[in-house]
Amino acid sequence: MVSVPTVDLRTWRTDGSPAVVDRALRTAGFLLVSGHGIAPDLRAAVRAQARVFFRLPEEDKRPYAVEVGGRGWLGPGAEANGYAEGTETPPDLKESLSFAAEGPGEDPSVGSEWFAPNTWPAEVPSLRPLVTAYLARMRRLSDGILELLGVALGEGETFFTRHTTRPTWGFNINWYPDLRTAGSPRPGQFRIGPHTDFGTVTVLDRQQGRGGLQLFTDEDGWQNAPYDPDALTVNIGDLMAFWTGGRWRSGRHRVLPPPVDEPAEELMSLVYFYECNPGTDVLGIDSHRYLREKLDAIRVR
Template sequence: MTLLSVPVIDIAPFRNGSPADRAAVAAAVDAACRDIGFLVVSGHGVPERRLAQIGDVTRRFFDLPIEEKLRVRRPAPDVSRGYVGIEGESVGRSRDAAATAGDLNESFMIGPVDLPDPDYAGSAAAGTHFAPNLWPEEPAELRRIYCTYYRAMGDLAALLMEIFAVALELPDDYFADKIDKHISRLRVRNYPEPKVAPLPGQLRVGAHSDYGSLTILATEDRPGGLQVRNSDGDWVDAPIVPGAFIINIGDLLARWTNDRWVSTLHRVVNPDESDLAGSRRQSVIFFHNPNYDAEIRSIPTCVDPGTGPSYEPITSGAHLRRLFVTTQNVA
């Protein structure tokens, strides 16, 4: 039966269990990635205190006066670092060029916190993927907490990619040398309580799919949340499970799997007028992306005999640069 809602999967048996346990988790993940492209994972091993710490320090950053936040504003459209103000982007443009109304959130981004070899990080092919991070002066502990969280998400992403390898009938370490110098982004978003009515069609985040390999999302159960479009074309709410992460695959992994797995449209809707009070909401999002020079070529186990791959090979960096620079920025 095709999954029409986002499943909750405990991945602890993959981390700690028998080969049969690992295979069962991988099979459940495969079904979710084939049918809806989203899943919620528990049993991931990330301490809840880490989620509480980054949630608290992020809220204090967004509570700063706008003048303070603008001290670390994003320096250029092709540099995924720093602060972006409310309505500063319209990610829905990736699917609809007419979606010009800015999204009703503000955000802050960092990239890799442990740089690889300088020749690799500084090469022309690296572009801005290893651009310096911008750190606010306040809260003073934000840099330490973000660096710790970024590393934890890198470790969790590596575990998820191992699960993906097993699900795709590949060696456990198939992806390991393709993500050991990953160019991932950590992005936090604040969705303020609305003070005025949105423009026609304007959402907290417009409908889009993510660009990279996978996304790890920690969010809050507040009015005006994440919705996923299932294979029947219906928008369904993503379940919020305390201590669990929402995971979705992105366009790059869909391409890598020759569309065996789906990169699903999703959006963040506005709260109903009756729920405006208490609708401020925060999300902590880790966009995992492979090494910029990793070749994204259709995985052999995902190509039907006699049909061939659907896509030409491309590097991770070229794929991301093409999508991000041309579609996200409106400010």
């Protein structure tokens, strides 16, 4: 089992957690966080309503279809995360509902790309208020995590959050259907192929399963990710690794294909990608140009 510490966000300023965080992010790039304040009932309600959408006939979902980076439904075969590493893998065995930051941007050209309106499925009207409530909590939580990371890096609580006054974010509800729905995996095919996330910090509410999350470290290779139903999983992405000058590593991970001996296993993850303000210079890297290039890279054409 990969060593991934659990940090209580209510007490990290007094219990020595910053040093623990620094060590973990230098090896696996992952943490578990407790004391996050996101109610289990809200997480369960988002999943329940999203499941209503995913179980609709394909012809009802098709009007919401978008490509990677869009706001709407990413259907089967739309995405292959292994492409980000330059690996020609089969498409990922998943479907997603994708949402992102809304509202006018300070620069109209930035606003049209990164702050466009979301698409909400008319067939599931109760999904919108639930997701909106969840996202408001995620924004506050993510800034709190960035404060912890700033201290862990030895730079102070506002080192990262001074760049999140007008941040972009993405939110994917990933549905990993059972084997009977997805079909038998092809060689080298995963629910999500091996990759590192591209941005700043990812906050993941996941379910445990045989076809679940695995982490990679140089010391241990691929190992099952530790799981705590009361904790959220946090990993840093490429931009955060760049920001630290390579001190911390972007957490490499994958989601295993549906298990052959448990053909009915179905999982759903709530994945929040929190980014900095558009135009932020990360040690010479244009943050959002990098994000766009990576999103374009994993699109199946």
